[in-house]
Amino acid sequence: MDAISFWILATILVLASVLVVGQRNPMHSVFLLILSFAALAGLYILLGAPFAAMIQVIVYVGAIMVLFLFVVMLLNAPTEEATSGDRIRRMFGAGPRHFGAVLSAVFAVELALALIRLASMPMPSADRGAPVATVYDIGLRLFHDYGFAFEATSVLILVAMVGAIVLARREAR
Amino acid sequence: MLFGISRELIVHLVIIGVVFFALQITAAVLVYMERKVAAVIQERYGPYLVGPKGLMQPLADILKLIMKEELRPKGADVVLFYAAPILSATAAFAAFAVIPFGADTTFFGFLDSPIHLAAADVNVGLLVIFAISSMGVYGVVLAGWASNSKYSLLGGLRSSAQMISYELAYGLSFAAVILLAGSLSLRGIVDLQDGYWFGVIPRWYLFLQPFGFLIYLIAGVAETNRAPFDFPEAEQELVAGYHTEYSSMSFALFFLAEYVNMATVAAVATDLFLGGWHGPFPLPAGFEWIWFLVKVFAILFFYIWMRWTLPRYRYDQLMEFGWKWLLPAAVLNLLVTAGAVIYMGW
Numbered sequence: 256m257d258a259i260s261f262w263i264l265a266t267i268l269v270l271a272s273v274l275v276v277g278q279r280n281p282m283h284s285v286f287l288l289i290l291s292f293a294a295l296a297g298l299y300i301l302l303g304a305p306f307a308a309m310i311q312v313i314v315y316v317g318a319i320m321v322l323f324l325f326v327v328m329l330l331n332a333p334t335e336e337a338t339s340g341d342r343i344r345r346m347f348g349a350g351p352r353h354f355g356a357v358l359s360a361v362f363a364v365e366l367a368l369a370l371i372r373l374a375s376m377p378m379p380s381a382d383r384g385a386p387v388a389t390v391y392d393i394g395l396r397l398f399h400d401y402g403f404a405f406e407a408t409s410v411l412i413l414v415a416m417v418g419a420i421v422l423a424r425r426e427a428r
Numbered sequence: 429m430l431f432g433i434s435r436e437l438i439v440h441l442v443i444i445g446v447v448f449f450a451l452q453i454t455a456a457v458l459v460y461m462e463r464k465v466a467a468v469i470q471e472r473y474g475p476y477l478v479g480p481k482g483l484m485q486p487l488a489d490i491l492k493l494i495m496k497e498e499l500r501p502k503g504a505d506v507v508l509f510y511a512a513p514i515l516s517a518t519a520a521f522a523a524f525a526v527i528p529f530g531a532d533t534t535f536f537g538f539l540d541s542p543i544h545l546a547a548a549d550v551n552v553g554l555l556v557i558f559a560i561s562s563m564g565v566y567g568v569v570l571a572g573w574a575s576n577s578k579y580s581l582l583g584g585l586r587s588s589a590q591m592i593s594y595e596l597a598y599g600l601s602f603a604a605v606i607l608l609a610g611s612l613s614l615r616g617i618v619d620l621q622d623g624y625w626f627g628v629i630p631r632w633y634l635f636l637q638p639f640g641f642l643i644y645l646i647a648g649v650a651e652t653n654r655a656p657f658d659f660p661e662a663e664q665e666l667v668a669g670y671h672t673e674y675s676s677m678s679f680a681l682f683f684l685a686e687y688v689n690m691a692t693v694a695a696v697a698t699d700l701f702l703g704g705w706h707g708p709f710p711l712p713a714g715f716e717w718i719w720f721l722v723k724v725f726a727i728l729f730f731y732i733w734m735r736w737t738l739p740r741y742r743y744d745q746l747m748e749f750g751w752k753w754l755l756p757a758a759v760l761n762l763l764v765t766a767g768a769v770i771y772m773g774w
Contacts, residue, residue: 282508282573289566309555317562321592324569328585390552390612 261301268294281327289320306390439543444525447547451524455687456486462732469736496676501576504673508574513674513681516567520688523560526553527695528615530705530717544615545717553614554602557696561651564689565591568653568670571682575673583669586743587653593750594650594657600758601644604765605633605700614696618704632703639761641701643754645730648693650750652686655735657746694727695720702727 271291278284292315299308397405460475460483467474475482500509530545550556565588572584609617623631634641650657671682698704698720707719741749 280505282505286508286511286566286570305550305552306555309552309559312559313555313562317559317565317595318592321562321565321569321588324566325585325588328569328573328581 257301261298264294264297264301267291268298282324285320285323285327288323289316292316292320306393436543443545444547447524447529448521451521451688451691452684454691455684456490458687458690458728458732459486459489459683461729462735465729465732466736469733490680493676493680498676498678499673501673503576505574505576508570510678512567512571512574513678513685514567515570516564516685517681517688519560519564519567520685520692523557523564523692524688524695526550526556526614527692527699528553528618528704529695529720531713533713546615549615551613551616554606554612554617557614557692558599558602561689561692562591562595564685567682567685571674572670575670577673579667579672580670583672587670590650590653590657590746590750593747594647594754597643597750597754597758598647598651600755600762601637601640601647602700604637604640604758604762607762607765607769608633608636614699614704618699618706621703622706630703630706630708632701632706634701634703637701637761637765639757640765641697643758643761644697644701645727646754647758648697649731649734650746652689652693652731654686654690654731656738656740658735658740690728690731691724694724694731697727698723 268291271287271294275284275287275291278287292311296308296311296316299305299311463485464474464482466472475485478484478488500506525547526549528544528546528549532542532544568587568591569584572580572582572587575581605617606612609620611617611620617633621631621633625631625635629635649655671679674682702723703719705716705720707716707722710716711718
């Protein structure tokens with residue numbers, strides 16, 4: 256049962272993630288991304304972490320993607336035009352894209368190395384009786400053990416927010 | 429055991445079926461109730477032709493909707509246009525799945541051990557409801573965008589802005605109850621509200637959280653897009669808002685989703701603040717869910733009453749109220765509750 260659920264969710268996740276990049280219509284990309292987030296939440300449930308799953312849905316699907324949607328709708332992003340043969344030339348022509356290609360190559364190598372190491376590592380046993388992380392435990396860890404890091408992160412986010420408002424604000428006079 | 433199927437499984441399937449159909453019937457009853465209550469408030473008769481006292485009116489409405497032609501505007505995004513109502517209705521029904529609606533029961537000895545009365549018993553139930561209700565907004569936004577109509581788009585945008593703004597106050601009013609109960613499980617929260625203070629007053633969180641309840645009710649109305657917060661479908665300005673271009677069963681799904689969402693908001697309020705199935709006096713074992721039903725319909729009646737009494741706010745007033753009054757009030761309520769829990773041991 257778990258295995259079947261895993262494969263279904265994993266297939267949805269991978270397919271949706273791949274399709275996000277391939278869409279011409281930004282609106283479709285947004286919804287495929289939501290689908291992949293939802294599938295990821297399903298995987299968290301399979302891993303025995305219902306709290307993480309629900310937070311994933313509330314934060315990413317419920318809040319962040321709504322903002323994405325807002326931006327796409329308000330800017331009325333046009334559908335990308337289908338380009339002919341020079342598409343590939345454009346992709347490798349521009350400097351930033353060159354950089355992007357190198358970056359993704361590095362990332363691919365890293366991922367491959369990680370997978371190779373993972374194969375030689377002992378996997379945690381799929382023991383369903385193991386205690387799951389409760390909300391209580393997570394709260395204690397977050398606000399007690401890692402209290403400083405947590406607060407520092409929130410200050411960082413606050414700074415980013417204030418900065419965004421300052422940059423975006425039009426002068427009154 | 430019967431053909432290898434345990435009695436528990438049968439009961440679970442029956443409960444899921446009952447919840448599913450009860451929600452649809454509730455929606456039909458609500459449509460009738462809405463029209464009748466509106467008629468009483470406005471000194472009219474309301475529906476009275478179809479069936480005795482017009483009771484068959486919802487059925488006639490459904491038949492009419494099924495018979496209608498399914499229209500799709502030119503230039504609409506085909507996939508998203510049809511996905512939107514499905515998403516709306518699915519989210520509405522899914523949220524109700526985790527709501528417990530009655531005490532543990534053996535169904536009068538049918539089962540060996542008592543089971544929980546809920547379609548799905550989840551120990552992070554409140555988070556599930558919050559997560560799914562935050563998904564409901566996509567149905568509305570999607571409908572607004574995919575219809576390729578300016579009225580729909582404006583309705584969809586307004587609705588998403590409204591739902592995001594009021595979701596915060598909505599969530600914070602949950603949080604105060606979670607603090608008091610120390611549990612995210614709806615069943616656990618209801619069980620803590622069993623018993624009486626001084627032998628008469630039921631131990632409902634309503635009495636510990638009067639402001640929380642008020643904030644919840646207001647935010648709940650805004651979340652379900654009902655008057656006086658029904659901007660997404662402000663008729664005078666936007667024709668019908670996000671579902672302007674929908675007809676036939678796609679429209680019916682939006683309609684159904686709206687009423688099921690109302691029922692969910694009322695049911696959560698009942699479980700969180702009004703003691704769920706614990707009433708002022710106990711009912712015989714196996715019939716506790718009647719209290720639940722009574723309370724849910726009392727809240728639903730209140731919502732309908734409100735819709736036909738209060739005029740719609742202006743859009744800037746809505747945003748100002750949500751961010752400058754409701755949200756600070758909810759934060760304050762949470763802080764005071766946290767203080768009471770720590771220092772007074774509530």
